[in-house]
Amino acid sequence: MSSTEKHTFQAEIAQLLDIVIHSLYTDKEIFIRELISNAADATEKLKFQQTSGQAVFQPEAELKISLATDEEGKTLTFTDAGIGMTHAELIENLGTIAHSGSKAFLEQIKASQKEGPVDANLIGQFGVGFYSAFMVADKVSVFTRSSQPGEEGWKWESDGKTGYEIEPAADLPRGTKIVLHLRDEAYAKETEVESIIKRYSNFVPFPIELNGKVVNTVQAIWTRSKNEVTEEEYNQFYEYVGHDAEAPLYRFHFNADAPLAIRSLLFVPSKSIETFGMGRAESEVHLYCRKVLIESKAKGLFPEWLRFLKGVVDSEDLPLNISRETMQDSALMQKLNRVLTGRFLKFLDEESRSDAEKYAKFFAEHGPCLKEGAVTDYEHREPLSKLLRFESSFTEKGKQTSFADYVSRMVEEQKEIYYILAPSREAAEASPFYEVLREKKFEALFLYDPRDEFVMDHLREFDGKPLKAAEKADLSLDQEATALSEEEATALAGFIKETLGERVHEVRASKRLVGSPAIAVESDKFMTSSMRRMMKALNRDSGGGGGAFESKPDLEINPNHSMIAQLEKMRHTDAALAAQVAEQIYDSARVTAGLLDDPREMLGRMNELLEKLLTK
Numbered sequence: 001m002s003s004t005e006k007h008t009f010q011a012e013i014a015q016l017l018d019i020v021i022h023s024l025y026t027d028k029e030i031f032i033r034e035l036i037s038n039a040a041d042a043t044e045k046l047k048f049q050q051t052s053g054q055a056v057f058q059p060e061a062e063l064k065i066s067l068a069t070d071e072e073g074k075t076l077t078f079t080d081a082g083i084g085m086t087h088a089e090l091i092e093n094l095g096t097i098a099h100s101g102s103k104a105f106l107e108q109i110k111a112s113q114k115e116g117p118v119d120a121n122l123i124g125q126f127g128v129g130f131y132s133a134f135m136v137a138d139k140v141s142v143f144t145r146s147s148q149p150g151e152e153g154w155k156w157e158s159d160g161k162t163g164y165e166i167e168p169a170a171d172l173p174r175g176t177k178i179v180l181h182l183r184d185e186a187y188a189k190e191t192e193v194e195s196i197i198k199r200y201s202n203f204v205p206f207p208i209e210l211n212g213k214v215v216n217t218v219q220a221i222w223t224r225s226k227n228e229v230t231e232e233e234y235n236q237f238y239e240y241v242g243h244d245a246e247a248p249l250y251r252f253h254f255n256a257d258a259p260l261a262i263r264s265l266l267f268v269p270s271k272s273i274e275t276f277g278m279g280r281a282e283s284e285v286h287l288y289c290r291k292v293l294i295e296s297k298a299k300g301l302f303p304e305w306l307r308f309l310k311g312v313v314d315s316e317d318l319p320l321n322i323s324r325e326t327m328q329d330s331a332l333m334q335k336l337n338r339v340l341t342g343r344f345l346k347f348l349d350e351e352s353r354s355d356a357e358k359y360a361k362f363f364a365e366h367g368p369c370l371k372e373g374a375v376t377d378y379e380h381r382e383p384l385s386k387l388l389r390f391e392s393s394f395t396e397k398g399k400q401t402s403f404a405d406y407v408s409r410m411v412e413e414q415k416e417i418y419y420i421l422a423p424s425r426e427a428a429e430a431s432p433f434y435e436v437l438r439e440k441k442f443e444a445l446f447l448y449d450p451r452d453e454f455v456m457d458h459l460r461e462f463d464g465k466p467l468k469a470a471e472k473a474d475l476s477l478d479q480e481a482t483a484l485s486e487e488e489a490t491a492l493a494g495f496i497k498e499t500l501g502e503r504v505h506e507v508r509a510s511k512r513l514v515g516s517p518a519i520a521v522e523s524d525k526f527m528t529s530s531m532r533r534m535m536k537a538l539n540r541d542s543g544g545g546g547g548a549f550e551s552k553p554d555l556e557i558n559p560n561h562s563m564i565a566q567l568e569k570m571r572h573t574d575a576a577l578a579a580q581v582a583e584q585i586y587d588s589a590r591v592t593a594g595l596l597d598d599p600r601e602m603l604g605r606m607n608e609l610l611e612k613l614l615t616k
Contacts, residue, residue: 043065418470419446436473513561567585
């Protein structure tokens with residue numbers, strides 16, 4: 001008489017199995033990760049039984065997970081020495097898929113199908129990863145023996161279609177052996193299986209042997225305390241996860257239990273590929289759950305501007321779908337993002353204050369990403385502003401300062417933080433807009449990166465102090481006497497305005513110039529000359545020609561400059577020549593402000609003036 005028991009899947013279970021096999025997983029290779037994870041769970045439970053003093057069958061059996069490939073026989077075998085299963089547990093765990101609520105689950109699936117494609121996120125609470133094996137196997141055989149002393153061994157077998165069979169199996173060791181009879185022989189190849197193990201299960205906390213060779217040799221050091229990890233282990237791990245032989249600039253090993261259970265190990269590379277013009281970097285932070293890879297180069301784990309980070313984040317709090325491939329709770333992912341980002345920014349702030357020289361190296365490489373964050377990420381704008389660095393009139397060439405240090409040096413009568421946009425330090429120091437700041441001994445930040453203006457525009461203030469472009473600053477010098485009286489300066493301004501006509505918005509006497517005869521200033525109170533240039537260039541590049549952003553600036557004349565004083569005299573004796581000089585002064589001011597695109601007319605006029613001077 002046969003001792004084989006034949007069981008038929010219930011109709012709803014057969015439907016559910018069909019969904020698992022055909023609709024749920026995007027990558028077939030995931031089945032290896034699922035079966036290894038199940039083996040690791042069974043081994044962990046056995047380890048707990050032993051440490052808690054419970055009697056187990058074959059206590060000397062080694063706690064490891066073994067895989068064996070057979071290309072000729074087209075099989076892949078998984079073996080563990082975990083807790084195994086009794087007859088009743090076999091039926092409960094393998095004979096009834098999602099036994100804890102398969103009927104309710106199936107009703108949810110059917111309801112979602114009426115509205116569109118099946119939502120895989122519905123499946124998160126059902127542990128049915130074992131059935132992913134049927135994506136690649138025509139038949140699955142399970143040999144198992146419980147760790148409970150006195151229990152016998154059993155064989156479970158199914159084609160994944162109609163039902164399964166169970167029969168006694170003598171002389172089995174403790175644990176579970178799963179034999180997959182494969183449709184696709186690719187998964188019977190050792191090199192293919194090894195590659196998948198290293199991709200998804202490299203940090204499983206038990207040795208994984210493939211055909212007798214241990215393949216998971218890198219440890220999950222992020223789960224250990226910092227004082228338990230050596231410098232050599234950190235460097236080896238970074239080389240593995242970062243694919244970078246050069247030591248990282250920073251290492252951030254952060255563990256927390258609240259508000260989320262987080263184990264993370266992040267690295268900042270010493271070099272940015274973006275500074276070498278190698279395109280936009282891609283995040284290389286990988287998301288794990290209990291040391292099992294959930295998502296390689298995880299999207300949404302950090303904001304885009306932290307894309308230079310490399311490393312791992314492991315959280316036990318992640319609610320996953322059945323395939324471990326999709327996050328169920330986007331709100332939780334956002335919370336994870338906020339916690340990690342906030343803590344990393346705090347770490348950078350601490351590092352910047354403890355070792356300014358090292359931080360300067362970091363900012364030279366990855367500063368553009370922080371600036372991007374300051375522009376695009378309102379939530380983290382304040383902590384990011386503390387991390388920005390710029391040269392200033394109070395620093396040596398090549399040295400940078402922070403907003404906080406700038407504020408600490410502000411004189412009592414100074415109410416704003418001033419900055420000058422220029423291509424170089426020399427250009428910034430020669431700028432007419434710097435003259436009043438230098439005379440008043442007000443510090444000026446020197447901004448050389450065109451993106452810096454957008455940063456300032458979005459930050460608006462720091463520590464309650466407004467950020468102000470020097471050309472927009474309402475500053476004046478206390479001058480007891482000038483070469484021109486107030487009436488003469490006003491009259492000359494009127495003459496120049498009449499000469500220039502619609503080319504200039506307004507002409508007025510300046511109270512902030514020292515060595516320059518005149519400056520051209522944006523008439524739009526919300527736009528600087530550099531922003532005007534940028535917008536004009538963008539408009540031109542997009543096919544607009546740039547005309548929409550043509551400049552019509554204000555002109556400020558220096559009533560204490562000898563050239564302006566001589567012009568006032570000349571307009572009474574030779575108005576035509578004075579008009580030419582006025583136009584030349586205006587164009588020279590526009591050149592200084594970067595607002596003159598075509599200098600040909602100015603150069604022609606200059607030649608005429610030189611000819612008149614030489615023929616006198």
